[in-house]
Amino acid sequence: MTRRLPDLEAMAIFAKVATLGSFAAAAQDLGLSNPTVSKAISRLEQRLGVAVFARTSRRLSLTDGGRALLDRAARILSEGEAAEDDAAEQATSPRGRVRISAPLSFGIGHMAATLPGFMARYPDVTLDLALSDRQVDLIADGFDLALRIGRLEDSSLIARRLCTVRLLLVAAPAYLAAHGRPTHPGELLRHRVLGYSGGASPGLWRFTHPQFGEETVQPPVRLWSDNADLLTPALLAGQGLAVQPEFLVWQELRDGRLETVMADWAPPVLGLHLVMPPSPLRPLRVQAVIDHLAAALADAPWARP
Incomplete structure (x- = not known):
């Protein structure tokens, strides 16, 4: 029996709907019509044989099947976007939105001071920061990277240690x-x-x-x-x-x-880490933020021996 190719488009659309919480928001973000998004989700559900969303007139929520699928679907979307961006941006400057999660006190007291320099250097990159001591789920919550302080638990995330936090x-x-x-x-x-x-x-x-x-x-x-x-x-x-x-x-x-x-x-002794989703492909805009934060924060006055 010949195995059909996976419906990667429907998977990516599903991940976008799950991240944004509505069909209409996903359609607007992807530049698609509402019927196109709805048909892609229906196509995916028919193919899998399970519903991925529970729909009411007021609310859209993931089913158990949708939650089980979200991690891999989000990777498909992220890696697809990264592959296209990487190919398209090789001869251009980074552009687009980068979502960052960071601890509240550290974000206000130290990360914020590094951002004007980045903004001046990369005028086409939009930074979207969420400051909270709550540890977010990078994939499910749609973040490109996070700053975390402490000992990291074992996970599939990619981590880069920036400096020691005493x-x-x-x-x-x-x-x-x-x-x-x-x-x-x-x-x-x-x-x-x-x-x-x-x-x-x-x-x-x-x-x-x-x-x-x-x-x-x-x-x-x-x-x-x-x-x-x-x-x-x-x-x-x-x-x-x-x-x-x-x-x-x-x-x-x-x-x-x-x-x-x-x-x-x-x-x-704790560590300050940059944590990223488990993909070897990252858009240039995300890599630019990573390189900037690594250079700026590793040389912070309090981090020097």
Whole structure:
């Protein structure tokens, strides 16, 4: 029995409808008519023998079959666009939209400052940024790349490490003068701390020492926040200790408004990564953003040894 070629066009149209959430939006984005998009989805469903969307008068949602298909269909769309763009743009400058996900505090405090230079160099590239500490699904949510801080889980995504992100235990001189300077993690149980609630284990602080090994403590928290920037005013006002990424507090440390505490006991070292969908083909516009961010962020003042 001769196997038919896969209906790649219908797969790509399905991925676009799933990403944008409507037939009409996909038709507009692809430059197709609404009936063409609808026929492609019907053709795909007939071929697969399952419905990929559940349709009502008000809502369009993926079925179980559609969710199972989306990852591969999104790759077909992404690789097809990348192949065409790569062939068409070899003799031209990058152009088009690039969707980027980044952590909120880091995006505002550090990535934003790198963007004007990129925009001046690549006037035909449109940047679409989504800032959130939530970890997005690059393929399902339609992102070209993401900046992520931390230890990366095993996945099919492609990752490029840009630099090290150190976590530091810090406090204001006024707090240390009033409450003393801890020298061992166990002493933190008697101190006031400010906690970041957005991590994998909120409130659980891990430290390692080159001679004495690892200690884990869970000190009492006076202020919780899922955004580490919010902790800075309380830190500067002497209301407690906090474990903060160096990129948030390096200027306060430089100016003496905060001090590193218990320097021999180090919290886990993290990494700043660029994460991309699992395709070897990327449009020039996306590669231009990757190269720009890699050059700009790897040389950040807080990232230097």
